[in-house]
Amino acid sequence: MLRRPGSCFIASALCLALALPTQAADRFEAPGLTDRGGAPAASGDYGLPSLTHGGSQAISGEERRLGRAWLRQFRARAPQWQDAIAQDYVESLVARLLPHSGLARADTVVTLVESRLLNAFAVPGGVVGVNAGLFAFAEREAELASVVAHELGHLAQRHYARGRERAEQVQIPTMAAMLAGMLIAAGGGGDAGIAAAMGTQAAFIQDQLAYSRRFEQEADRVGLQAMAGAGYDPEAMVAMFRAMQRMVSLQGGNPPEFLLTHPMTESRISDTEARARQTPVASPRGEALEYALVRARALLAIHDRDPEQAATRLAQDQAPAGARRYLGALLDARAGRTDRALNALDALTRAHPDLAMLPATAAQVAFAAGRTDDAIARSRAQLRLMPDYVPTRRLLGEALLQRDPDAAYRILRELAERRPEDPQVFTLLAEAAGRSDREAWGHLARAEQLQLTGHIDRAIRQLEVAKEVAERQGDPAATSAITQRREAFLDYRETLETFR
Incomplete structure (x- = not known):
């Protein structure tokens, strides 16, 4: 995959989030850390989130509102890695860590970014x-x-609310300007977006630097406790930091994306x-083949134009044999060797x-090979x-579009109720409904689907069409649901204006 101009500013989400206003709330205290500073309606409302009210006890309503609004704008500009299997894996990993991070009741949303650059970020509201x-x-x-x-750890320690206390008078306009620059850069705007983001950062970054270093230390400590609680070796965090340092030295001082907003000393x-040495792990987890399989998928996404590089990388890293066979099956499938790929995957499944x-x-x-009936049979068997494996349920719904649209609609409608923040599910649901x-x-x-991907004006126009159709067909349930959603969408649009 080619490197996109300004992609490093995707990492600015963490710094930008320091400017987001939040309601006061307690923060998680990890051991040894001292503080220095619903069900869907019958009308068919899919149980979708409100961007203006509510939120869990762990994340304030204001944080949730702004975080969800930011995510919609981010989806509109940044390249998304649309891989249902990888998405499910990362969501499971987050769920495993949450109870040990002080955010057990958090309503988190995971977004995957199609970028070869080393980065992860968290935004207020659980994004x-x-x-x-x-x-x-x-x-x-x-x-x-x-x-x-x-x-x-950044979310648990309320670093965004505390950052606002540090620069309340300047950070709101600064956040808006920086976010605008970051979104331009993420969308391919290149130097113009970079200049916009950097110009506004310079105004206050020096005053924030020492404060940010303390935040980083706090997030590290919470992270260590969360890792240990979930069964992961805390020494792995140290290994990652050392590896990042080596990367910087090898690249002549050009740090990986993650370090642009996470100062490393x-x-x-x-x-x-x-x-890490003093943090015991009660029930250590072994090395999981599952991770190696998802990593194979990620390498294939990164090396989309030269997929053999993914196989070379796995071999160099001495990945488990099962992961190498799995990637080989994916490469066979890409090359049209469907029977060979399926035989390998079936053998791995038995093992x-x-x-x-x-x-x-x-x-x-x-x-993908056009064997729809086989895909349906395999999905139903799994x-x-x-029954709760989301990637397979979604695939079954998609495959049934070609055989039984009514059954596809029922499956995808239920999935939309469970996953109200998943744009791809609503894309399929729209087709199934039609x-x-x-x-x-x-x-x-x-x-x-349009409002989830940041196209709120188009979404409102689509609702107007929906209402006309519902009234013409005499469907009072649809008319009521559409009217309710239009009111919510108008509120969404007001919130989204924060980031324009």
């Missing part, structure tokens, strides 16, 4: 972003977990190393029957054993 490039850099699952746990590494992504990948391969003679509901689903 967690991970670049595909982080998988390439982290050879072990615990190393990836260390970065995600660190980001959760020898004293910080030493402090983390000392604490590792508990890994849901293996049969799910086989179903994906069959569907869901009988693993094919099953639910025209008004199809327009509504399309409107939801």
Whole structure:
């Protein structure tokens, strides 16, 4: 994948978030850390989030509102890594770490970024972003977990609210200007976006530097506790920091994207190393093949134009044999050798029957090769054993669009209720509604997809079309749902103006 101009400013999300206004709230105190400073309505409302009210007890309503609004703008500009299997893996990892980070009740949303650069970020409101490039850099699952746990530490320690206390008078306009520059850069605006972001950063970054270093240390400590609680070796965080330092030295002082907003010093590494040694792991997790499989998918996404490089990288890193066979099957599928790919994936499934992504990948391969009935049969067989595996349920809904649109609609409608922040689900739901003679509901689903990806004005116009269709067809349930959503969308638009 080619490097996009200004992609390093995706990492600015962490610094930008320091400017977001939040309501006062307690923050998680990790051991040894001293503080220095619903169900969907019958009308068909899909259980979608409000950007103006609510939120969990752990994340304030204002944080949630602004975080969700920021995410919509980010989706509109930044390249998304649309991989349902990788998405499910990262969501599971976040869920594993959350109870040990002080954010057990947080309503988090994971977004994956199609970038080869090493980066992860967290934004107020529980938004967690991970670049595909982080998988390439982290050879072990615990190393990836260390970065995600660190980001959760920023959320748990309320660093954004505390950052606002430091510069309340200047950070709101600064945040808006910086975010505008970052979004321009993420969308390919190049030097213009970079200049806009850097120009506003310079006005206050010196005053924030020492404060940010303290924040980094606090996030490290919370992250160590979260890792240990989830069964990951805390020493992996130290290993990641050392590896980042080596990368900087090899690149002549050009730091990886993550370090642009996470200052790294020898004293910080030493402090983390000392604490890691004193942090016991109650129930250590072994090295999981699952991570190596997702890493193979990430490497393939990164080396999309030369996929053999992904295989070379796995071999160089001495990845497990199962991961290398898995990547080989993906390469066979790309080359049109479908039977060979499916045979390899079926063999891996028999060897590792508990890994849901293996049969799910086989179903994906069959569907991509045009073997729709095989994909449906494989998906149904897996869901009988693993009914809650989202990637397979989504694939079944997509495959059924070609055989039984009404069944596809029911599956995708249920999935949309469970995943109200997933634009891809609403894209499929809109198609299923259209094919099953639910025209008004199809327009509504399309409107939801548009608002989730930052196109709020188009979403409102789509709702107007939906309402006209519902009234013409005499569908009072659809008319009521559309009217309610229009009111919510107008509130969304007001919030989104913060970032324009």
